[in-house]
Amino acid sequence: MLVQILTFIHNLTTMLFGIYISAFFLGVKQERKNIFTLFLLFAFEGIVYIINFLLWGTEITDRLYAIIIHLPLILFLTLYYKYPFISSCISVFSAYLCCQLSNWLGLLALTLTGREWCYYTSRILTTVIFFFLLCKFVCRTTEAIFARDTREFYIIGFLPTIYYFFDYSFTKITNLLYSNNKIVIEFMGFVFCISYFGFLFVYFREYEKKQELKQYSDLMKMQLLSIEKEIEQVKRSKEKLSILRHDMRHHLNIILSQLQNNNTKKAAEYIEEIGNLYDDTIIAAYCHNEMINAVISIYHARFTDMKITFHCDISIGETLPCPDTAICTILSNALENSMHALEEMTTEKKWANLTISEKKNHLLIQMENPIVRIPKFVNGIPTSGKKGHGIGVKSIIYYVEQLNGQCHFSLTDNTFILRIII
Numbered sequence: 001m002l003v004q005i006l007t008f009i010h011n012l013t014t015m016l017f018g019i020y021i022s023a024f025f026l027g028v029k030q031e032r033k034n035i036f037t038l039f040l041l042f043a044f045e046g047i048v049y050i051i052n053f054l055l056w057g058t059e060i061t062d063r064l065y066a067i068i069i070h071l072p073l074i075l076f077l078t079l080y081y082k083y084p085f086i087s088s089c090i091s092v093f094s095a096y097l098c099c100q101l102s103n104w105l106g107l108l109a110l111t112l113t114g115r116e117w118c119y120y121t122s123r124i125l126t127t128v129i130f131f132f133l134l135c136k137f138v139c140r141t142t143e144a145i146f147a148r149d150t151r152e153f154y155i156i157g158f159l160p161t162i163y164y165f166f167d168y169s170f171t172k173i174t175n176l177l178y179s180n181n182k183i184v185i186e187f188m189g190f191v192f193c194i195s196y197f198g199f200l201f202v203y204f205r206e207y208e209k210k211q212e213l214k215q216y217s218d219l220m221k222m223q224l225l226s227i228e229k230e231i232e233q234v235k236r237s238k239e240k241l242s243i244l245r246h247d248m249r250h251h252l253n254i255i256l257s258q259l260q261n262n263n264t265k266k267a268a269e270y271i272e273e274i275g276n277l278y279d280d281t282i283i284a285a286y287c288h289n290e291m292i293n294a295v296i297s298i299y300h301a302r303f304t305d306m307k308i309t310f311h312c313d314i315s316i317g318e319t320l321p322c323p324d325t326a327i328c329t330i331l332s333n334a335l336e337n338s339m340h341a342l343e344e345m346t347t348e349k350k351w352a353n354l355t356i357s358e359k360k361n362h363l364l365i366q367m368e369n370p371i372v373r374i375p376k377f378v379n380g381i382p383t384s385g386k387k388g389h390g391i392g393v394k395s396i397i398y399y400v401e402q403l404n405g406q407c408h409f410s411l412t413d414n415t416f417i418l419r420i421i422i
Helices: 002-025 032-056 060-062 067-077 086-111 118-145 149-171 181-259 266-281 290-305 324-343 391-402
Strands: 308-317 351-359 361-369 376-379 382-384 406-412 415-421
Touching: 002 032, 002 086, 002 118, 002 391, 032 391, 067 266, 067 308, 086 118, 086 149, 118 149, 118 181, 149 181, 149 351, 181 376, 181 415, 290 308, 290 324, 290 351, 324 351, 324 361, 324 415, 382 391, 391 406, 391 415
Parallel strands: 308 351
Antiparallel strands: 351 361, 361 415, 376 382, 406 415
16 A cells, blocks of 8 residues: 555656656746646646556556657647747656656665665655755756757757657667667667767867857957056046146246346257157157057157167058957057067167058058067967966957958067068
């Protein structure tokens, strides 16, 4: 009598587990309305199951279990909750696979004790505990998985689908699994192997995407830092210019006083000093493009402060053949890298040459500067062993590739040369 009661409870908990987990795996919200709706489905399928059990007995009913329980559940999830048919199938197959945990633990309890009631008790407890664990910790993850790209979703759902058909074909409908047929016994090993390689494919694809996003994030941070530096430089120039304008009346009075006292030399020196103060606030006109002028002016001032001779030859129009922001980012990184390389030099003769020209709707950029430390080239790209270095090169390559251009790094007579064609 006890075994019969436990069998009945086991069948109820297993059916409830399969229905609710199949729905929650897909992303059905764990709300009162959905719980009640799914319970009505459970009641309907339970009645159908009991009718078939009374008419055909246990053996035939178990063989028809997929048609009686699983097929209506799949159709319900597809038609009522509007999930894709294939997603509903894989969700039901995945829930079925989860039931094997309680099955194995039940068999373990039966083997250890030899008592049938221990088998059913173990299965009931495992089903209930596992249900709450899945609902709390796993269903959100599966919801995201079922919303994945179609190809990746098929790979993830391959294993539960194959196991479902394998288990029904070789244990429910037939007994081939227990016939000592080597092909049948080794079949799941074969499936696990295929699934494993599929998982590796998905994993490494996601890993590559993650690395690409990380690289892009680093480039964006560096770009923002560069923009912040340039904005700060412009702010300082404006503040300095406003102070100089405010003090211009005092400067003119001092110059007038010197001239009235026939101190022309001191007046000339004072005028030259004022001119030097204004130099830091001027954005020079190297070409017709204002943004290019701003970038070069900022770095020209930095090179001057570091006593670096900076030559530039710019021959481009007002409108560039590619976005101004991308070109300015590439140019800023090139100038920044050149400046850092020249910082390491101890000689007095420090120089950098920048050439930008436009030909046949293509932009040609060349940056040259001497270097002391010869960089290591990997696949034609200079690398740096220092932490935090090398991002500028990656940024240049990234933006050049985005613009379908080409960049080339070379070294000639201790002179580092960067050539870019966009």
